[in-house]
Amino acid sequence: MTGPADRDLRRRAEAVIPGGMYGHQSIGLLPDDYPQFFRSGSGAHITDVDGRRYLDFMCAYGPSLFGYVDPGIDAAYVKQLSEGDALTGPGARMVELAEGMVSMVSHADWAMFCKNGTDATTMAMMTARAHTGRKTLVLAKGAYHGAAPWCTPRPGGVIPSDRAHQQSCSYNDIPSLEAAVAAAGDDLAAIFAAPFRHDAFVDQAAPDPAYARRARQLADERGALLVVDDVRAGFRLARDCSWSRIGVSPDLSTWGKCIANGHPLSALLGNDRARTGAASIYVTGSFWFAGAAMAAGIETLKRIRETRYLEHIQDLGETLREGLAERAIAAGFGFRQSGPATMPLFLFDEDPDLRLGFAWSSAMLARGVYVHPWHNMFLCAAMTPADIQQALDAAEGAFADLKASRSSLGPVGKMAFLATR
Amino acid sequence: MTGPADRDLRRRAEAVIPGGMYGHQSIGLLPDDYPQFFRSGSGAHITDVDGRRYLDFMCAYGPSLFGYVDPGIDAAYVKQLSEGDALTGPGARMVELAEGMVSMVSHADWAMFCKNGTDATTMAMMTARAHTGRKTLVLAKGAYHGAAPWCTPRPGGVIPSDRAHQQSCSYNDIPSLEAAVAAAGDDLAAIFAAPFRHDAFVDQAAPDPAYARRARQLADERGALLVVDDVRAGFRLARDCSWSRIGVSPDLSTWGKCIANGHPLSALLGNDRARTGAASIYVTGSFWFAGAAMAAGIETLKRIRETRYLEHIQDLGETLREGLAERAIAAGFGFRQSGPATMPLFLFDEDPDLRLGFAWSSAMLARGVYVHPWHNMFLCAAMTPADIQQALDAAEGAFADLKASRSSLGPVGKMAFLATR
Numbered sequence: 028m029t030g031p032a033d034r035d036l037r038r039r040a041e042a043v044i045p046g047g048m049y050g051h052q053s054i055g056l057l058p059d060d061y062p063q064f065f066r067s068g069s070g071a072h073i074t075d076v077d078g079r080r081y082l083d084f085m086c087a088y089g090p091s092l093f094g095y096v097d098p099g100i101d102a103a104y105v106k107q108l109s110e111g112d113a114l115t116g117p118g119a120r121m122v123e124l125a126e127g128m129v130s131m132v133s134h135a136d137w138a139m140f141c142k143n144g145t146d147a148t149t150m151a152m153m154t155a156r157a158h159t160g161r162k163t164l165v166l167a168k169g170a171y172h173g174a175a176p177w178c179t180p181r182p183g184g185v186i187p188s189d190r191a192h193q194q195s196c197s198y199n200d201i202p203s204l205e206a207a208v209a210a211a212g213d214d215l216a217a218i219f220a221a222p223f224r225h226d227a228f229v230d231q232a233a234p235d236p237a238y239a240r241r242a243r244q245l246a247d248e249r250g251a252l253l254v255v256d257d258v259r260a261g262f263r264l265a266r267d268c269s270w271s272r273i274g275v276s277p278d279l280s281t282w283g284k285c286i287a288n289g290h291p292l293s294a295l296l297g298n299d300r301a302r303t304g305a306a307s308i309y310v311t312g313s314f315w316f317a318g319a320a321m322a323a324g325i326e327t328l329k330r331i332r333e334t335r336y337l338e339h340i341q342d343l344g345e346t347l348r349e350g351l352a353e354r355a356i357a358a359g360f361g362f363r364q365s366g367p368a369t370m371p372l373f374l375f376d377e378d379p380d381l382r383l384g385f386a387w388s389s390a391m392l393a394r395g396v397y398v399h400p401w402h403n404m405f406l407c408a409a410m411t412p413a414d415i416q417q418a419l420d421a422a423e424g425a426f427a428d429l430k431a432s433r434s435s436l437g438p439v440g441k442m443a444f445l446a447t448r
Numbered sequence: 449m450t451g452p453a454d455r456d457l458r459r460r461a462e463a464v465i466p467g468g469m470y471g472h473q474s475i476g477l478l479p480d481d482y483p484q485f486f487r488s489g490s491g492a493h494i495t496d497v498d499g500r501r502y503l504d505f506m507c508a509y510g511p512s513l514f515g516y517v518d519p520g521i522d523a524a525y526v527k528q529l530s531e532g533d534a535l536t537g538p539g540a541r542m543v544e545l546a547e548g549m550v551s552m553v554s555h556a557d558w559a560m561f562c563k564n565g566t567d568a569t570t571m572a573m574m575t576a577r578a579h580t581g582r583k584t585l586v587l588a589k590g591a592y593h594g595a596a597p598w599c600t601p602r603p604g605g606v607i608p609s610d611r612a613h614q615q616s617c618s619y620n621d622i623p624s625l626e627a628a629v630a631a632a633g634d635d636l637a638a639i640f641a642a643p644f645r646h647d648a649f650v651d652q653a654a655p656d657p658a659y660a661r662r663a664r665q666l667a668d669e670r671g672a673l674l675v676v677d678d679v680r681a682g683f684r685l686a687r688d689c690s691w692s693r694i695g696v697s698p699d700l701s702t703w704g705k706c707i708a709n710g711h712p713l714s715a716l717l718g719n720d721r722a723r724t725g726a727a728s729i730y731v732t733g734s735f736w737f738a739g740a741a742m743a744a745g746i747e748t749l750k751r752i753r754e755t756r757y758l759e760h761i762q763d764l765g766e767t768l769r770e771g772l773a774e775r776a777i778a779a780g781f782g783f784r785q786s787g788p789a790t791m792p793l794f795l796f797d798e799d800p801d802l803r804l805g806f807a808w809s810s811a812m813l814a815r816g817v818y819v820h821p822w823h824n825m826f827l828c829a830a831m832t833p834a835d836i837q838q839a840l841d842a843a844e845g846a847f848a849d850l851k852a853s854r855s856s857l858g859p860v861g862k863m864a865f866l867a868t869r
Contacts, residue, residue, distance in 0.1 A: 036543050043546040043558050045723050050732025052537050059845045065539050068532035076540060085536040090734055105526055111489035111516055113710040115506040115818065116473050118486050119497060122457050137464050142563040142712060153597060153605025174732045175596065176574060183728035186583045191609040218708050240496040256790040258734075290532040291563060291712045291735035301464050307604035311471025311595045312564040313511055313679075313705050314712035390827025397536065402771055 029075025068095030092407025145173030158304030231366030344368025451498025489516030515830025566594030579725030652787030765789025
């Protein structure tokens with residue numbers, strides 16, 4: 028049970044927001060003691076509306092890369108805001124940011140900015156269709172590419188024509204990729220790929236370089252475009268497109284989340300091959316040309332180029348991973364840590380309805396550490412070795428709690444759907 | 449020809465942005481002397497990157513309702529920013545803003561927030577399909593409802609299945625509406641309507657109350673939802689949904705642009721009938737739960753409730769309209785002013801390629817007044833009677849210029865496509 032301020036806001040929200048909350052920040056599929064509403068954030072911490080402070084391993088589901096309310100990045104935002112944000116045309120910041128992204132991301136020759144990650148993935152789809160004059164997309168089953176009708180993970184309000192001209196494969200499974208491309212025949216417009224498998228509820232998986240190379244090769248053979256959807260992972264694996272680490276360059280990459288450290292900004296980047304197609308689509312938004320988020324993006328890119336933030340969060344992530352593994356083993360749990368160290372996911376063995384994951388996460392929350400029982404997490408550069416030590420101390424207590432309560436844990440009814448997936 | 453700073457930025461943009469610019473803020477279809485890039489905004493004015501200042505009748509294409517860089521509204525934004533913007537969950541501001549919108553918009557029982565106007569219209573479509581279990585939308589030909597594949601006004605990157613299950617009618621034409629609904633048969637999910645006809649390139653038109661009532665009646669008869677797309681016009685016609693003025697309540701209304709006075713925020717509002725459908729769709733965005741734009745929205749709603757901003761801009765708009773009409777007649781021009789006084793559109797008679805409109809707009813620009821030759825404009829509450837007088841003085845000079853140059857004006861090649869529409 029959450030605190031009184033949270034419960035009061037939930038009651039009020041129930042009246043004026045359908046279902047009480049929507050989207051990825053609804054706590055509908057989280058343990059009952061997880062708060063829905065937060066008061067503030069600072070650095071690596073969030074405080075809920077009842078005043079409880081947590082070390083936050085969600086980082087706003089990604090946007091916080093350098094920490095909440097970063098003074099330097101927010102100052103860049105506020106300075107531009109004082110001069111003008113959404114105006115009747117773009118400003119110099121847009122060109123500077125496009126130049127900055129293009130200079131940082133090796134496959135990219137151009138950039139287009141937007142607001143949602145879904146805007147960027149939808150623009151990638153449209154660009155590929157315009158470029159090829161074809162319709163079919165190859166997508167990996169279970170991959171998240173946004174929440175528009177063509178890609179949203181749940182069926183409500185989606186009709187079959189929204190998903191026409193899609194072929195699905197299994198991530199890292201080359202024969203399935205080849206079969207999907209073959210099924211597209213002479214109509215292949217694009218192959219979409221997450222930079223690694225970061226689907227909800229299942230172990231994450233690094234990209235098999237052979238799979239990535241085969242995707243590149245198939246796209247080239249068919250004259251289609253290869254799209255890497257880096258909205259979630261961008262700049263947490265590399266100071267470049269995430270697939271630069273395995274030597275595969277896409278034609279298009281999609282970005283969002285942390286490119287302006289939490290200020291609303293996303294982007295589609297592309298190479299010269301895709302430029303004419305991108306120039307031919309009509310996409311826009313009321314706030315897409317606003318300068319303040321772009322000024323924050325420029326400052327964020329500077330920080331990405333000039334600091335060792337990436338090595339820092341990788342080191343922290345590895346310390347966390349090793350310490351958790353030791354503690355899980357000592358307590359006798361099969362505790363699987365998957366994905367990059369900077370974007371970990373934790374799942375317990377033999378836990379089909381997540382009762383172990385829920386109980387352990389709740390025990391972490393009670394100790395002031397916010398972890399997620401089924402979605403990948405995010406580290407941020409504002410975290411310190413002391414924070415990681417706090418998380419490990421909390422985990423030691425949480426594993427002990429879990430060991431004591433394990434045999435008495437009841438089913439988690441709201442996660443029973445997982446067993447039938 | 450624009451100034452050297454604008455030309456330099458255009459050259460740089462050409463390299464790193466497809467086509468040099470995209471979307472509604474591209475100056476591709478504006479006179480050649482219109483600047484592409486702006487340095488700043490303040491109140492009712494914008495300054496381009498070459499330092500030229502204009503009285504701005506575009507208001508960022510709508511978002512600026514109380515003027516650029518409004519101290520009170522921006523202070524609310526910055527205060528929330530300093531406490532936390534995008535966090536791991538929403539804050540109290542989201543509930544307060546939903547309560548505020550619901551209390552102000554008479555048909556609405558609930559709200560969902562998003563970032564683009566297109567997000568809101570897409571969510572309306574999905575909600576209607578979820579509510580009815582049907583697919584077909586009735587849309588007026590030429591109406592703008594956003595820039596997603598299902599609605600964007602240009603064909604690049606759009607495939608036929610994106611437009612499946614759509615029937616079109618003509619705005620204000622009841623027989624065409626009835627025919628479109630009949631064509632939908634037993635599959636009608638929603639009737640979409642702009643609050644008035646505000647299509648580009650043609651005269652605007654007030655909604656015929658009989659048309660609006662018939663749309664409501666047909667939706668009710670068929671168990672479908674009626675959607676008023678108030679993204680562009682919201683709060684410039686009423687302190688309520690724009691169709692409240694003609695006594696017709698939609699089930700859903702879509703909002704954006706100025707609801708947070710230029711800060712990135714849009715919304716879908718709905719009634720209890722549509723609540724279950726809305727709760728069943730999965731829509732989300734990385735920045736949709738961020739508090740700062742919501743804090744600005746709360747402050748904007750307060751201003752809307754507590755000031756006479758609406759009467760002020762209506763008065764200014766009527767003064768402008770009357771003064772322009774007098775000056776146009778005196779100069780011998782057929783100058784059509786259409787739409788609400790707060791959102792005017794100006795078109796010249798016998799001007800198929802807009803050569804008169806372009807020349808007159810350029811002459812206004814040279815006199816420090818930014819008008820648009822084919823898109824509706826927007827007034828803002830930061831405008832003063834002295835500003836309107838400046839615009840009228842500029843217009844007197846611009847009409848005189850046009851009279852002198854009329855016989856020597858050449859064709860506007862880039863607008864020749866209008867003749868074939």
